[in-house]
Amino acid sequence: MVHGQVRLDGAKLRNFRLSQGLTLDRLAALTGGVVPARQLGEYEAGRRNCDPLRIAVLSLALDIRPEDLSSVDCQQAGLADLRHWAGLTADEASDRLGMSRWSLRRAERTGRLPASMPQAEFITTASALYGRPKRTVEHALRNVENINTSDHVSDLGLCSVGWRYRVIIIRYGTGFASVNRGLFRG
Numbered sequence: 695m696v697h698g699q700v701r702l703d704g705a706k707l708r709n710f711r712l713s714q715g716l717t718l719d720r721l722a723a724l725t726g727g728v729v730p731a732r733q734l735g736e737y738e739a740g741r742r743n744c745d746p747l748r749i750a751v752l753s754l755a756l757d758i759r760p761e762d763l764s765s766v767d768c769q770q771a772g773l774a775d776l777r778h779w780a781g782l783t784a785d786e787a788s789d790r791l792g793m794s795r796w797s798l799r800r801a802e803r804t805g806r807l808p809a810s811m812p813q814a815e816f817i818t819t820a821s822a823l824y825g826r827p828k829r830t831v832e833h834a835l836r837n838v839e840n841i842n843t844s845d846h847v848s849d850l851g852l853c854s855v856g857w858r859y860r861v862i863i864i865r866y867g868t869g870f871a872s873v874n875r876g877l878f879r880g
Contacts, residue, residue, distance in 0.1 A: 701775070702744040703765040704737050710756050710763070711738075724755035750781030772838045773820070774802040776831065780824040790823050791816070805839035 711721050711734075718731040728751045729737075736742035744752075753760040760779035761768055771779075777787050788798040797808045807816050817835070821828045 701765045701778075702737055702749060702763055704740045706763050706765075707734070707752065708738040710758060714756065721752075721755060725751045746778045746781045746783055749778060769833075770837060771834050772802060773805075773831075773834050776820070776824045776826055776834050777802070780826075782823070787823060791819055801835075802838065805835055 711718070716724070718734045721734055722729060722731040725748075729748050733742065733748075737744055749760050749763055753763060756763075760781070761771070761775075764771075764775065764779065766772075766775050777784070780787075782790075784795050784798055784802075788795040791798060793801075793808055793811060797811075801807050801816075807813060813835075817828050817831045820826075820831045824831065
């Protein structure tokens with residue numbers, strides 16, 4: 695996922711718009727010009743990504759929840775999805791959560807919070823900021839942790855004079871174990 699972009703489901707947007715009898719121009723007008731008609735058409739066709747502010751504006755204009763326009767199921771939502779549905783960028787949220795943007799993005803990717811922020815404090819603050827119950831924030835944090843603590847294999851290529859070292863690493867919780875290391879011509 696690209697930073698600051700919501701996983702918008704264009705078909706859902708189109709269905710909500712049509713079910714309310716709105717044209718692209720009329721919906722654009724309801725957004726106060728924040729989302730032009732052409733941009734709406736690109737969202738619906740899946741040719742353009744949406745940012746958090748625009749999904750919040752669209753959901754208000756359509757009188758629905760932001761997650762109703764998302765391609766992410768609420769049960770699978772992570773911390774970044776909750777932030778996006780609240781209409782916040784990483785910079786805005788990190789300032790209000792009292793952490794750096796880098797720490798917030800790491801928490802959204804890995805579920806790891808800064809050592810200076812207890813989990814209970816983060817959940818309480820994020821719950822208020824994102825307008826979600828604490829259990830929803832806890833669930834989103836667990837979703838991120840579950841993805842990142844399952845066995846994860848990745849390849850790292852290190853170039854050196856036409857040869858590459860191939861290292862396969864398996865991640866177990868917070869530790870790593872090297873499984874295979876070898877040279878191959880790349």
